[in-house]
Amino acid sequence: MRTIRPVLGHYRTAREATNALEAYLKHPTTKYNITVGELYAEWSGIAFRSISRATQDNYRTAWKHLAPLSDALFRELRTGQMQAVIDSCAQTMSLSSLQKIKALLTQLYTYAIQNDIVDKNYAAFLSLPKVEKKKKDAFTDTELEKIRQAVGVVPWADAIYVMCYTGWRISEFLELTPFDYDAAAHTLTGGKKTDAGRDRLVPVHPKVQPILDAWLAKGGQTIFCKEDGTPWTANDWRRRCWYPALEQIGVRRLTPHATRHTFATMGAAAGLRQEDLQAILGHESYEITASTYIHQSPETLQKAMEKIG
Numbered sequence: 001m002r003t004i005r006p007v008l009g010h011y012r013t014a015r016e017a018t019n020a021l022e023a024y025l026k027h028p029t030t031k032y033n034i035t036v037g038e039l040y041a042e043w044s045g046i047a048f049r050s051i052s053r054a055t056q057d058n059y060r061t062a063w064k065h066l067a068p069l070s071d072a073l074f075r076e077l078r079t080g081q082m083q084a085v086i087d088s089c090a091q092t093m094s095l096s097s098l099q100k101i102k103a104l105l106t107q108l109y110t111y112a113i114q115n116d117i118v119d120k121n122y123a124a125f126l127s128l129p130k131v132e133k134k135k136k137d138a139f140t141d142t143e144l145e146k147i148r149q150a151v152g153v154v155p156w157a158d159a160i161y162v163m164c165y166t167g168w169r170i171s172e173f174l175e176l177t178p179f180d181y182d183a184a185a186h187t188l189t190g191g192k193k194t195d196a197g198r199d200r201l202v203p204v205h206p207k208v209q210p211i212l213d214a215w216l217a218k219g220g221q222t223i224f225c226k227e228d229g230t231p232w233t234a235n236d237w238r239r240r241c242w243y244p245a246l247e248q249i250g251v252r253r254l255t256p257h258a259t260r261h262t263f264a265t266m267g268a269a270a271g272l273r274q275e276d277l278q279a280i281l282g283h284e285s286y287e288i289t290a291s292t293y294i295h296q297s298p299e300t301l302q303k304a305m306e307k308i309g
Contacts, residue, residue: 031117034075035073036070037071043111062097069082098128136261138262147160147249150248154245159211164266167260186203238255
């Protein structure tokens with residue numbers, strides 16, 4: 001029976017055709033002419049079996065931005081084509097989103113190399129824009145007072161106030177359960193992300209103790225729970241509780257992470273020992289606490305200057 005050879009392509013010169021043939025003979029594969037879209041479909045069909053739904057969604061979102069390259073032969077893809085996509089997306093997308101696009105391309109190249117479709121990863125040469133790190137902010141004393149006055153008036157103002165006096169990350173805060181509270185010691189235990197942040201002990205400030213008691217009385221699966229006692233996800237709580245509350249209170253639309261900065265700033269101004277502030281926030285070193293989280297006000301700095309003899 002006559003063997004049907006794959007069509008490698010059409011070339012302008014004999015030298016180009018010879019080079020293509022040599023490349024094919026070096027790595028013969030039935031997927032020589034696979035397109036970018038076909039490769040993505042094949043790769044995702046395998047990769048998605050072993051990764052989380054959230055990671056799958058990240059890859060699907062990244063793929064939408066690569067769709068213009070879908071019909072191109074993967075072996076003919078070059079850095080310039082991919083860089084054009086990155087540069088176009090950079091006009092409206094965050095660095096994190098651009099990194100996800102590059103990560104997807106890297107995954108596709110790894111799969112293509114494993115299947116002898118290509119022998120070089122052109123995604124490795126992609127350049128992402130340098131983004132100036134935005135300085136996170138903290139609530140001012142005036143804003144914190146507005147939040148305090150809104151407790152019992154604006155839904156979720158009480159939870160925001162507790163976050164300002166405990167320094168939890170939003171995910172840590174929403175995962176706290178009644179079992180994490182020690183009523184005798186008036187402490188909460190929780191945390192994650194780093195070794196220093198896991199299972200850390202956070203004392204409950206007297207100002208927020210009544211709020212905590214009221215939430216504990218609800219008997220939910222988590223302390224700061226939904227009406228039916230089930231936990232919130234961080235994304236849902238931001239969207240349905242945090243931002244509507246800030247708008248109703250009349251303070252800036254800061255992220256929940258601002259409460260950690262607020263706590264660190266208040267703690268430093270109150271004279272908490274460095275090691276105590278570091279331990280409560282769950283930082284590996286005090287340098288992180290001081291350089292990133294503490295926002296000294298002019299009044300605080302003035303008082304510090306007055307201490308100089």
